Amino acid sequence: MKRVLVTGADGSIGRAAVVGLQAAGYEVTGLSLRYDHTSTADRPLVGDARSADDVGAALDGVDAVLHLAAIPHPSLGTPEEVFENNVAATFNVLAQAGQQGIGRAVIASSINAFGVPMNVNQVVPAYYPLDEEVHADISDAYSLSKSVDEQSARMAWRRWGTDVIALRFPLVKDHAELLKFAARAERDPSGMAREGWAYLDLRDGVRAIIAALESTVAGAHVVGLAADDILIDRQTDELLREYAPTVPLRRPVHGRDALVDTARAKELLGFTPRFSIHDDDQVVSAVTI
Template identity: 35%
Template sequence: MKIALTGGSGKLGRVAVEYLRASGHEVWNLDRVGERADRGFILTDLTDYGQVIDAIAGVDDRHDGVDAVVHLGALPAPGLAPDAATFRNNMLATHSVFQAARRLGIKRIAYASSETVLGLPFDIDPPYIPVDEEYETRPESTYSLVKHLEEHMARQLCRWDPELSISALRFSNVMVPEDYRRFPQFDSDPRARKWNLWGYIDARDGAQAIEKALLTARPGFEAYIIANADTVMSRSSASLAAEVFPNVRVTKELGEHETMLGIDKARRLLGFDPQFSWRQEA
């Protein structure tokens, strides 16, 4: 496919661009920062709708249109900027990308939603463990509120256009191999990483999920939790849940280190199959 990918200079974006290109796709990185030597980089302010639709439609000798859009560009976490700046940047960027794709007749969109919509940092107990996509979103920050609103916008756009496919990938905390050396430190305090139920996503597996969301795209909106199959901890998942969330119902027998961010839907509908674990790399 020919793919316009926003935020390709970010942590997940860099890996996704490399992965998709290695899989044979043509990928253009729309971002505010990038390497001039990379002919796939197109300097773009994602909050400027005119720039976005122009960059996706075609740029001089770079490309003359795309088959799909991947939207990763955003302020990537709470607390990196004032709330008003986070709301303005992320909401405008996502609207610009979705609207541009719609106007250009592009029917396949995959984008970065976030595990934060599940209720992170879980100061209020989750409704059950493992969490999944079946309960209403619970934004607890401006960042996650925007992710909630983006998902609602995506649903409505798919209602307007029954042929449009938008996949919201609720990525867990993105990690690359050099991050894994500090994972053993997490064992000293089971509550230090309870804020996302001890989850993570290897950027390479995140890139896999992006490609599979595009290849399996079906009309309509779907949200998927994208996390690795294990936790960041050496302790068993069952013991962590029992100690830190004693009043929360555990709906299944948890494997020794099984993720508590339910990925069954992504496995079933996308064919998502995490290949990497910090246990192999640390």
């Protein structure tokens, strides 16, 4: 594997992934609707991930695909726009890659793929820690699009034999941005209760992406990600008693233990998170991995 196509190359995760892949020795083709930032990709292309022609051209000489292009929140478009854009882009990228015989793809799913965090109804998770099999209850177009993306990954494997890892990202930001999110969450912890106050340092996000691209595991797999601890500086069991008292806990938690089960990431990808928002000596960098 020498060259990786990164769609959504001008997004926050996309920019960091391009730099991280290059630091790991890969050549990178970037694809983005536009570039508001200077891209370090050696082949930056402007194009639409929903376009067969644009993606087909971007795949020239590519050995693997990292698909990040999406409308990343239901508030950034109508339900129709969010769902149609995300599902069409993912299916098109996987189909074009499969038809060109590309054997490995990594796609960005979301912790929201099971629907509960953004649900408009007063529902709670079936249990903590959250894992990839937790019961889904979906009421918004974004969460639905990510759930369908995971099904598209399975279809691509069955149809073209493309091995696909769908990474369920939680909140992913660099250290400085995470501190801002944490400050807001401290003021009202209820807002993140249904996603277990989960987060991931951007540097770990890039490490997980590279681990997924370099993994030799076959098939289509959904892999949950999170830091080893929760975003805010409180005891996990204390938060659960206050904000999720009815949610069953499948294993004891101690200190600021995370509420996302990342065993599959370790088993399939050999990935464990390295960075914590609560480490005072963290160097604020989006690309140091």
